[in-house]
Amino acid sequence: MSDLIHLLPDSVANQIAAGEVIQRPASLVKELIENAIDCGSTEIKIIIKDAGRTLVQIIDNGCGMSETDARMAFERHATSKISKADDLFAIMTMGFRGEALASIGAVSQVELKTRRQEDELGTRLCINGSKVETQEPVSCPAGSNFAIKNLFYNIPARRKFLKSNQTELKHIIVELQRVALSHPGIQFIMHHNGSEIYHLVPGNLRQRVIGIFSRSIDQNLIPLDTETSVLKISGFIGKPENARKTFGEQFFFINKRYMRHPYFHHAVMDAYEGILPPETFPSYFIYMSADPRTIDINIHPTKTEIKFEDERSCWQIIHASIKEALGKFNIIPSLDFDTRGSIDIPLRKKDGDIVSPSIKTDPAFNPFGKDEKGFGSVQTGSFKEKQDVRNWEKLYSSFEKDDKSTNQGNIPGYNDQQTIEGVRGITEQVFFQVKSKYVFCKVKSGLMVIDQKRAHERILYEHYLYSLKNELGNAQKELYPQTIEVESSDYVLIEKILDDLNQLGFDIRKLGGNSLVINGLPSHAGNDDPKEIIEIFLEDYKSTEKDIETGVKEKIARSMARASAISYGKQLSVDEMRELIDSLFACKSPNYSPTGKTVIYLMPIEELEKRFR
Numbered sequence: 001m002s003d004l005i006h007l008l009p010d011s012v013a014n015q016i017a018a019g020e021v022i023q024r025p026a027s028l029v030k031e032l033i034e035n036a037i038d039c040g041s042t043e044i045k046i047i048i049k050d051a052g053r054t055l056v057q058i059i060d061n062g063c064g065m066s067e068t069d070a071r072m073a074f075e076r077h078a079t080s081k082i083s084k085a086d087d088l089f090a091i092m093t094m095g096f097r098g099e100a101l102a103s104i105g106a107v108s109q110v111e112l113k114t115r116r117q118e119d120e121l122g123t124r125l126c127i128n129g130s131k132v133e134t135q136e137p138v139s140c141p142a143g144s145n146f147a148i149k150n151l152f153y154n155i156p157a158r159r160k161f162l163k164s165n166q167t168e169l170k171h172i173i174v175e176l177q178r179v180a181l182s183h184p185g186i187q188f189i190m191h192h193n194g195s196e197i198y199h200l201v202p203g204n205l206r207q208r209v210i211g212i213f214s215r216s217i218d219q220n221l222i223p224l225d226t227e228t229s230v231l232k233i234s235g236f237i238g239k240p241e242n243a244r245k246t247f248g249e250q251f252f253f254i255n256k257r258y259m260r261h262p263y264f265h266h267a268v269m270d271a272y273e274g275i276l277p278p279e280t281f282p283s284y285f286i287y288m289s290a291d292p293r294t295i296d297i298n299i300h301p302t303k304t305e306i307k308f309e310d311e312r313s314c315w316q317i318i319h320a321s322i323k324e325a326l327g328k329f330n331i332i333p334s335l336d337f338d339t340r341g342s343i344d345i346p347l348r349k350k351d352g353d354i355v356s357p358s359i360k361t362d363p364a365f366n367p368f369g370k371d372e373k374g375f376g377s378v379q380t381g382s383f384k385e386k387q388d389v390r391n392w393e394k395l396y397s398s399f400e401k402d403d404k405s406t407n408q409g410n411i412p413g414y415n416d417q418q419t420i421e422g423v424r425g426i427t428e429q430v431f432f433q434v435k436s437k438y439v440f441c442k443v444k445s446g447l448m449v450i451d452q453k454r455a456h457e458r459i460l461y462e463h464y465l466y467s468l469k470n471e472l473g474n475a476q477k478e479l480y481p482q483t484i485e486v487e488s489s490d491y492v493l494i495e496k497i498l499d500d501l502n503q504l505g506f507d508i509r510k511l512g513g514n515s516l517v518i519n520g521l522p523s524h525a526g527n528d529d530p531k532e533i534i535e536i537f538l539e540d541y542k543s544t545e546k547d548i549e550t551g552v553k554e555k556i557a558r559s560m561a562r563a564s565a566i567s568y569g570k571q572l573s574v575d576e577m578r579e580l581i582d583s584l585f586a587c588k589s590p591n592y593s594p595t596g597k598t599v600i601y602l603m604p605i606e607e608l609e610k611r612f613r
Contacts, residue, residue, distance in 0.1 A: 025052020036060035184208035238283030
């Protein structure tokens, strides 16, 4: 029997390694930009075509490579960053393993032009599936120019599982944001299919955050500045009132390297405890500096998961730093004594006698007497004259009437097609609102309670879905069109679904430079703030992107319904409550919101009676 164990060819081994390092076009961008930074570049240009499927080109003005180095760079584990195992514990560069270029060359067609500043001629190198096809002298600018074409052309299965262009482009933008935020002194320019996405000029950290996430974020930033023997912390956190319901502006960096760290994220959330709106996440851009010997960045191929030597101490430092910043800017509630009014404290005269204060009493006072002075009596002047007890019966008289108008609806937990009384054509006394959140209505079997926001979400969802499927959008023109600015990844998302949004009743036009002008809103929207609707819609839609079972139109309708539904705290008139309930029971599924939450609750009369036994 022949031997079974053998060594894999280098080309196959590189393709296997590429599966860990190069997962999608965004991985190319990350690895090549990090190499450009390590080469001392001050200007980096990224050119993308077809979201990286056709081309990813990275041009830098760094130190460049010699002819020999250019060839060696594509060999597996070839690196200039480390030479012995101990170097792994003192890494201050972005890349170090020497796997990136070898992996890229194994799954794409690569053209590299590079020249050192001191050389007259540079080198042109062409690699196709790990095979060097061309290596020749060339005239080119100092620095490096990598052109990666036809990613995964030789691995059709991997190429097949790439997502849509909009999704892949969004991942590229996210990777660029992470690198650009950690290196504000470097200029980054990004183009996609000929359109400029980013032009980030060198500046300080605050300018870089504003350049990426729009000028509107400037007023939301609270600076951090803490220095200890274990960890140095700087950067910014966001104000609680500007927290969002989805992730997107949460960044940790250690020694200028982006990282993910759920444990430290918990420290941030714990510091905000009690001051955040429900189910929201604050923005934060937290930069940490530590001795490289106290961290291990070599535990994951993408180098985004980092192990700290003393994570517990770091957790406490992060938590305390954020608490301090929130307190310094009067975000955390504190005791605030009202000193606007003066308190009259009598002073004792040196030669005067002390006189006890006199207290007037009425020994004949009877708190149970009908005509005496006291709290709630007719003599206080702060309450209206007492009404006859019999008048209270009028408040409940309408609940005893038998209303002939009925409507059918399925209520979970009760008989199917149960008759619901008081849904259409009923008297005004049947409805009342509690805490500007719930609508109460008398029904034959007891009491019906409706969540007003969820009910409106269900109504709008079915309306928007019908409009999308039948192209029946109806816009209500704004008297004064509003211009808003969004971040680049959100702008790409809006471009992707703009036609559907306009079908819903929006009138949105692109101005370029991540700016949009809103000329009209859907006529059924319960929220009349265009900027707020767009922000809530984007946050909700991004949170559903991983839901592959729901179609695009359903996601848009659901997110739009949640963004434009009436909010809790809105007072409704009786007519508005009647219209809400009428529209709800005209829906196909009135019992649940688009996200599956309960809209209607029935409290049977038996349960009410049980409560008073």
